[in-house]
Amino acid sequence: MAKEMEVLVPDIGDFDSVPVIDILVKAGDQVEKEAPLVTLESDKATMDVPAPQAGIVKSIRLKVGDKVKQGSAVLVLETDSGEAASKPASAEPKNAAAEKPQAKAESSSQNSSASAATKPPSQPKSPDEKPAPIAPAKPAEKGGKQEVTVPDIGDFKEVPIIEVRVKDGDVVAKEDTLLTLESDKATLDVPAPAAGTVRGFKLKVGDKVSKGSAICSLEIAAETNAADQPASEKTEPAEKPAPAKKSAAHGEAEAPSSAPGNLGQAPLPPPASPLPAPDAAVDAAMIPHASPSIRKFARELGVDLGQVKGSAPHGRITLEDVQGYVKKSLAAPSASVAANASSSSSIPKIPVIDFAQFGPIETQPLARIRKLSAAHVHRSWLNIPHVTQNDEADITELEAFRKSQSEETGVKLTLLPFIMKAVAKAMTAYPEFNASLSPDGESLILKQYLHIGFAADTPNGLVVPVVRDVDQKGIVALAQETAELAKKARDGKLKGDEMRGGCFSISSLGGIGGSHFTPIVNAPEVGILGVSRSSIKPVWDGKAFQPRLMVPLSLSYDHRVIDGAYAARFIVQLVKLLADLRRLSL
Numbered sequence: 234m235a236k237e238m239e240v241l242v243p244d245i246g247d248f249d250s251v252p253v254i255d256i257l258v259k260a261g262d263q264v265e266k267e268a269p270l271v272t273l274e275s276d277k278a279t280m281d282v283p284a285p286q287a288g289i290v291k292s293i294r295l296k297v298g299d300k301v302k303q304g305s306a307v308l309v310l311e312t313d314s315g316e317a318a319s320k321p322a323s324a325e326p327k328n329a330a331a332e333k334p335q336a337k338a339e340s341s342s343q344n345s346s347a348s349a350a351t352k353p354p355s356q357p358k359s360p361d362e363k364p365a366p367i368a369p370a371k372p373a374e375k376g377g378k379q380e381v382t383v384p385d386i387g388d389f390k391e392v393p394i395i396e397v398r399v400k401d402g403d404v405v406a407k408e409d410t411l412l413t414l415e416s417d418k419a420t421l422d423v424p425a426p427a428a429g430t431v432r433g434f435k436l437k438v439g440d441k442v443s444k445g446s447a448i449c450s451l452e453i454a455a456e457t458n459a460a461d462q463p464a465s466e467k468t469e470p471a472e473k474p475a476p477a478k479k480s481a482a483h484g485e486a487e488a489p490s491s492a493p494g495n496l497g498q499a500p501l502p503p504p505a506s507p508l509p510a511p512d513a514a515v516d517a518a519m520i521p522h523a524s525p526s527i528r529k530f531a532r533e534l535g536v537d538l539g540q541v542k543g544s545a546p547h548g549r550i551t552l553e554d555v556q557g558y559v560k561k562s563l564a565a566p567s568a569s570v571a572a573n574a575s576s577s578s579s580i581p582k583i584p585v586i587d588f589a590q591f592g593p594i595e596t597q598p599l600a601r602i603r604k605l606s607a608a609h610v611h612r613s614w615l616n617i618p619h620v621t622q623n624d625e626a627d628i629t630e631l632e633a634f635r636k637s638q639s640e641e642t643g644v645k646l647t648l649l650p651f652i653m654k655a656v657a658k659a660m661t662a663y664p665e666f667n668a669s670l671s672p673d674g675e676s677l678i679l680k681q682y683l684h685i686g687f688a689a690d691t692p693n694g695l696v697v698p699v700v701r702d703v704d705q706k707g708i709v710a711l712a713q714e715t716a717e718l719a720k721k722a723r724d725g726k727l728k729g730d731e732m733r734g735g736c737f738s739i740s741s742l743g744g745i746g747g748s749h750f751t752p753i754v755n756a757p758e759v760g761i762l763g764v765s766r767s768s769i770k771p772v773w774d775g776k777a778f779q780p781r782l783m784v785p786l787s788l789s790y791d792h793r794v795i796d797g798a799y800a801a802r803f804i805v806q807l808v809k810l811l812a813d814l815r816r817l818s819l
């Protein structure tokens with residue numbers, strides 16, 4: 234017999250005024266059990282409220298912009314089974330019998346992070362029932378040691394570590410990410426519960442951990458002040474973490490904004506800085522802003538959300554945006570398809586080989602950054618017709634100046650900031666290097682700002698921090714900024730903004746070695762400069778060979794945008810600028 238039930242907002246942590254940002258169903262819709270009904274978004278997490286049962290939506294009880302909390306009415310659902318998945322439409326908003334009610338306050342609050350979107354709503358607490366405070370941590374005494382363990386990560390056990398952010402001896406601030414775990418349902422950053430020095434850290438990527446697994450001990454900084462104490466030590470109940478953003482169906486994971494605080498642990502902090510993929514990959518490689526249900530929808534259609542422009546506030550991607558993207562892609566003329574094609578190109582697959590037949594092997598999961606940058610360089614390589622132009626610049630005088638200025642200013646000046654400045658100057662003279670091809674391949678977008686990214690080698694893979702307004706900065710400032718960004722990159726502390734907006738990239742392998750190489754253009758940029766190791770070479774001055782310090786340069790460019798002659802002029806100009814720094818001031 235058909236029965237009506239009122240679907241309520243499940244336990245969403247301590248949030249009590251969360252805006253509804255999307256209503257995904259309308260009256261009359263037939264929904265499956267677990268189908269997302271509405272999307273809520275706090276400043277910390279995006280979450281879908283799923284249908285507790287299959288049924289027909291009779292009426293919607295809220296609208297976009299409404300602010301809700303646990304127990305708020307979402308809609309009325311007519312179900313066949315008559316099972317009270319939420320509560321009868323007429324009943325008080327209390328005691329909604331979830332299919333699998335949480336056994337206790339602790340699990341109902343803390344499991345929400347990893348499973349809110351797929352679990353049926355948990356039993357709402359009565360309106361005046363306060364969430365259970367998170368159990369106090371062992372005090373992290375100043376100058377003492379605190380053992381750090383994996384916090385409550387919901388129902389998950391044996392969760393693989395996908396990223397390690399610290400090593401033994403590192404000094405961390407409270408809430409700095411120590412490592413990232415990824416189950417099939419959620420990605421969770423484990424933060425430092427206090428500021429201190431990491432000791433006894435032995436975990437590595439691929440290790441599997443569960444709640445309570447030892448991570449390291451923290452030698453608590455003597456100057457640790459109250460603000461550094463774990464939230465759970467404060468008298469107020471610790472903030473109950475928000476549910477992890479996750480897919481309703483496939484468990485596609487996103488970093489939780491604030492995942493469960495463990496007993497004795499500080500709540501997990503907002504997600505680690507967005508993935509340090511090469512800047513141009515940002516659109517595609519960084520987690521796009523979309524609700525779990527939209528992600529699922531996109532996945533089903535094979536849409537890369539990184540390619541979709543969000544029309545909702547803060548660039549959030551809506552259902553209509555995905556649909557529009559699909560329509561546009563289907564209608565796109567072959568030229569623009571060619572401009573965008575990567576996943577659709579039917580390149581022959583590399584045969585799958587069982588390497589174990591030839592000898593012992595070990596399979597190591599790739600770190601997230603590596604996976605993202607692999608996807609990005611692959612896209613760039615497939616989409617961009619590359620040409621690489623090589624040359625060498627005589628930096629004999631520059632080198633002498635660099636050394637003298639390093640001593641004089643006390644700032645370590647490497648070759649990189651000089652090259653960056655020279656590239657900026659050359660880009661000003663050859664503005665097509667400061668451009669991007671429009672997505673439809675019909676026009677050139679010329680940028681009136683000049684930000685340059687540089688590839689940085691980090692333990693977790695390649696990242697591309699971006700130095701802004703290079704044309705307006707001096708060499709010393711550039712040296713300081715690149716050194717600072719490179720350190721942040723290696724420490725895994727770069728923020729999303731610090732990897733966005735690049736116009737051109739420099740990949741300097743000069744500190745390592747090698748002569749020339751072919752850098753891959755960092756799409757949608759159109760040029761990248763590879764710098765190799767300088768060496769003394771005999772250079773003919775018209776009368777005799779002179780020993781000169783030569784640095785090899787490799788300029789790769791997008792041949793759809795840049796003609797060969799234009800690129801040759803650009804690199805010749807660059808070589809001249811490096812050979813005679815006085816030209817930089819002209």
Ligand code: CAO
Pocket residue numbers: 646647648649650687688689690691695715719740741742743744745764765766767768784
């Ligand atoms: N020729 C000779 N020596 C060079 C040089 C060059 N072209 N470039 C740098 N060096 C020297 C520096 O002067 C420094 O020497 P000292 O320590 O004796 O002063 C040493 O090499 C190390 O420099 P550095 O690498 O620390 O500093 P940098 O400013 O040159 O580079 C950074 C910074 C972040 C670009 C670099 O550390 C890095 O990560 N490079 C790798 C980039 C990369 O992976 N590219 C590939 C991307 S595609 O996969």
